Amino acid sequence: MSAVEPLSSDHPPLGAREASELFADLAAEDRLLVAVSGGPDSVALLSLLTEWSREPGRPAVMAATVDHGLRAASAGEAVAVAALCARLGVPHRILRWEGDKPSSRLQERARAARYALLAQEAERLGGAVLVTAHTLDDQAETLLMRMARGSGPSGLAGMRRRAVWHGTVLVRPLLGVPKARLVATAQARGLSFVTDPSNGDPRFARARWRALAPLLAGEGLDAERLSLLAGRLARLDEAVAARADAVAAALLSAEPGAPLLRLDxxxxxxxxxxIVLRVVALALARLDVDAEGAVRLERLEACVAALLQAAQAGLPLTRTLAGTVLTLRRDGELALRPEGPRRRGIHPAAT
Incomplete structure (x- = not known):
């Protein structure tokens, strides 16, 4: 490992007091599993969190590195992380992504495999909270990518500081910290790190967006502004989600003994x-036809628009969406039932 980026007075390293404030909501946890890739962000997080955890009553810290096996150097980098953890007194495991690697959507599938392996390790450790080193820059890139994909409000709320991924609690304590400050932190502490060459590979969408960051910042659309937008959308999303849950509880009912829902x-x-969109999405999710996929927002919007138009005219209508048959009666009742042998994926957020 080697540090290659120069220190900058514009981006001071994180100190113990600031780190303590960032980690405050982790104090009540029993154990933490830190995902350490060997890059500057995760190396800085590991060092700061290990130092913080030494105070009495703090949770135990463990670490894991996922070796995706996609580069010749990855195995050696994982071993170097293990050596760093040994010096810090942190238990560490290398998790390997085994089997044939996909030829398409490589980064997306590698990410899914990484989180699956980390979640399994967290479960093995007795339900440890998974802590990752996502930064302010990562949040900005995520928001831009989701905007380009046409995500709805929930998606544009960006990554959340605390979330649950397949039953594993995931916390991102550095989500408001610029990456440059973590590079400075690693350097100030004498920690070596690696730079993944895929971070600048234009074959990958995130790398292309990263390359555009200076241009966007020059027009005022920097990481701080994008992160602020994500936070405001997250606040709005929480309010709308709460209203949708309340409306669904009042208007949605299940047919006893049958996979059938009725919605007023x-x-x-x-x-x-x-709210209409979200309640219909909640109904689709409740039927749980197929949890592996996600209904695209535009398909949900088109279906709901047709239902609203028919209801306005007092006409019956039948549509299929996400493996579900939606039947609107003249009296305004909407019945939802599984489509049958042909199955499609759904997702409760529908974003």
Whole structure:
């Protein structure tokens, strides 16, 4: 490992007091599993968190490195992380992504494999909280990528500081910290790190967005501004989600002994369209036809628009979406049932 980026007075390293504030909500946890790739962000996080955890009553810290096996150097980098953890007194495991690697959507599938391996390790450790080193820059890139994909409000809220991924609690304590400050932190502490060459590979979408960052910042759309937007959207999303949950509880009912839901669509259409969309998405998720995929937002929007138009005219309508048959009656009741042998994926957020 080697540090290659120069120190900058514009980006001071994180100190113990600031780190303590960032980690405050982790104090009540029993154990933490830190994901350490060997890059400057995760190396700095590991060092700061290990130092913080030495105070009485703090949670135990463990670490894991995922070796994706995609580069010849990855195995050696994982061993170097293990050596660093040994020096810091942190238990460490190398998790390997075994089997044939995909020829398409490589970064997306590598990310899914990485989180699956880390979640398994967290479970093995007795339900440890997974801690990652996502930064302010990562949040900005994520927001831009989701905007380009046409994500809805939930997606544009960006990454959350605390989330649950397949039953594993995931915390990102450095989400408001610029990457440059973590590079400075690693250097100030004499910690060596690696730079993954894929971070600048234009074959990958995130690298292309990263290359555009200076140009966007020059127009005022820097990481801080994008992160602020994500935070505001997250605040709005929480309020809308709470209203949608309340409306669904009042208007959605299950048919006893049958995979059938009934929704008072006539009452629902009096709500703002965003609430209508979310309640229908919640109904689809409740049927749980196929949890492996996600209904695209534009398909949900088109289906709900057709239902609203039919309800306005007092006409019946049948549509299929995400492996579900939606049948609107003239009286405004909407029935939802599984489509049958042909199955499609759904996702409760529908973003």
């Amino acid at each position: 669509f006539e009452a629902l259409r009096q709500e703002p369209e965003e």
